[in-house]
Amino acid sequence: MIEVLAPGPYATVQDLGRPGYAHLGVPRSGAADAAGLRLANRLVGNHEGSAGLELTFGGARLRFVTGAWIAITGAPCPLTASETCAHGMRVPFWMPPGAELGIGTPASGLRTYVAVRGGIDVEPVLGSRSTDSLSGLGPAPLRAGTTLPVGDTGSLAAICVDQVPPPPPSPPVLRVLRGPRDDWFAGDAPAGLCARPYEVSQDSNRVGVRLRGTTLTWARQGELPSEGVVTGAVQVPPSGQPIVFLADHPPTGGYPVIGVVLAADLPIAAQARPGDGLSFRLVGH
Incomplete structure (x- = not known):
């Protein structure tokens, strides 16, 4: 206990x-x-x-x-x-x-x-x-x-020290795949997302990491119908300031997703604190 x-x-x-x-x-x-x-x-x-x-x-x-x-x-x-x-x-x-x-x-x-x-x-x-x-x-x-309460330990394996992974890069970099709605943005917005670091906002929480920095401009008018989103999705509301969805994100979203952070880099996003710099790097095609 x-x-x-x-x-x-x-x-x-x-x-x-x-x-x-x-x-x-x-x-x-x-x-x-x-x-x-x-x-x-x-x-x-x-x-x-x-x-x-x-x-x-x-x-x-x-x-x-x-x-x-x-x-x-x-x-x-x-x-x-x-x-x-x-x-x-x-x-x-x-x-x-x-x-x-x-x-x-x-x-x-x-x-x-x-x-x-x-x-x-x-x-x-x-x-x-x-x-x-x-x-x-x-x-x-x-x-x-x-x-x-603490669970029973009778059936567990013996304790052994595991290899500790290396620390993340500094400043932190998130690898991101394009899409699925990068066609909703003006110019080469994914390249703009990666052009310079963003600052983590104090409004971030377990739902998502809210960022301040380069504004990503929509190329279309109106609203995107709600559709399923995954953890790591980079959603961009009308403000043009991206949000990286974390563990408690909603199953659907109504704003375009410009890219998706690789699952291996989600721990880096989860450890970003308000005021930290956070950069993106495009991978894949």
Whole structure:
């Protein structure tokens, strides 16, 4: 059992989401930086899709009512423990019964993941334990006093330290494929999208990364009928300022999509914080 003493600015339970319900208007949701959650789970011997905690801008304090092996990945944060124990980012470590862990503010990045051996065992909704900030499905965002059950560990593999992937490039670059609605824009708008960096807006959230920078001008009048969109779609509203859809994006959109970010680069978008620069690079044909 884990007790949340302080959740930080915004903290939720996340696994790899609930795919397959877009036709019912249900977003996939799940960890915004799925690679970060997968790594944390592997480090403690969990299945990659086990539920963990997603912290936005750190600031959390957790008490481990029973002892637990945990791992913390994603945006790097300073850690403090009430008990003497070895701890650090991207390595498994033991929290004794009753110990408290403080997770500070990340020096870079935005979202930090806490995996506990056995996984967070809240009740699943439509096959997932993820909190969906858009539809409200799943457990409520964490508050002070929230208690979280931990799953059984008896059938899990032994813990082994995984190879940690290299950090993303600086400044961050998102590889993007053209289309499917790049014909809605004046000139060579995909090249314009990639011409210079954008700045991440403070209005960004788990639905999408909102950007400020080069204006992408529509070449058509009227509205585009709503159509299905995928995670990573770069949608451009009438303002001409692009939005990169993240885990809680709606299943459909009414604005043209100029391109789609490669799935491998979505963790970079998920870790972009307000004020960061973010660039695009066209790939494919």
